[in-house]
Amino acid sequence: MKIQLTNILFGMAALLAVSACDIGDNKDVNPADSFLRIYDSHQFDHAISPVDVTETSENGYLLLGNYRRDDTDFLGTYIASTDEEGQFIRNTYMRDNNVHPVGEFLVLGGQHYFVSMDAVSLQAYLNQVDDSARVVSTIGIGATYPMFAQNDGADQFVLLSYNPVNRTTVLSIHGLDGATIGTPREFGIGAGQDVEEPIIDHFTRTGRELPFFAGKTAGGTYYANGFYNYTLSLLFTDLSSDSPSGVIQGQQDEGGISGLLPLNGDNFALSRFNYGDQYASGLTTLSTTGTTSASDIDSHAMLEWETDGKVKMTTITLNESDYIIIATTTKNQQIVLHFYDNTGAYVGVDYLGFSSPYQLGAIQVTSDNGLAILGSIQVAGKFQRICLFKKSEKQLLELVE
Incomplete structure (x- = not known):
């Protein structure tokens, strides 16, 4: 079975590599500029899902994923490394109690975590990982049920987590030694078993994967997308108290913000969902004080988007112009990249993947000003594997000009 799967993967990768470039221009093609790689597993029945991607110091890639284990209710931790052309180097399947990896990759003190x-x-x-996908160290953090992490400067990060004892969504700041900086802020989710159930189902993947995330705006306001007062809400806070300064309420776990990208001032790119319907905006102004509703945010219906699909966003500068990229998965299982200019106007779209079902995991602007897109593919309709697309700066320019 493994030999058969490997042949399938090799055949697909070869076909895609040939079809992705103009034969007449082959002499000018750098293999690192643009590619699609699909990564096999030594266990044919492993279903590997993408979590995040980052570049290594040698312009290769670190891939973070998860996989179903038969000895725990949680998903196991998978890490892989590639060279700059996306060629596989090695991977690590963590088999101890280290489970449920969350995005994003952190860069602390010049090292990846x-x-x-x-x-x-x-x-x-908090795990330090080297460029060969080996875990160098693991230290405990004073938090439980981690949901999301993001860099907050060069030597610290913001962590979104859940406290099941106090039944609170927790936002905390940590240094590269894992120690808590300042006072963690806890926001009550509300009483009752039904409120906590979707959170636990998210961790065990017996329910939907919910869009938990956190970060900081350019103005210094922290934000967190988690449960608060019985509903999935986007919270704004200066971390001075356990009461958020602003709340954008969803609809229990059936509606709310699914992706957010701070731009300037109170301007954001965002996506939202409401009872299965999906919406997006390349530029909108949000109130970071008071209480508002996500369903009132001016945004455009995205009829082709998959329900509950991951939504990832980034900014990129192409030919001295700034663009916003909003990426997700379509209903027909392609990865889609939507491009907006800095006024929020829609300027282009790109679809990745064909024949087999693909799903988005993460996106990352690369050091050569291209785009790395981590996803998953169902090979032969049954083997879920992670894949990595690389788009060159030239290809991206063609989409927006």
């Missing part, structure tokens, strides 16, 4: 969780104690871990 990611956050995960202990399967027994539920404590959050």
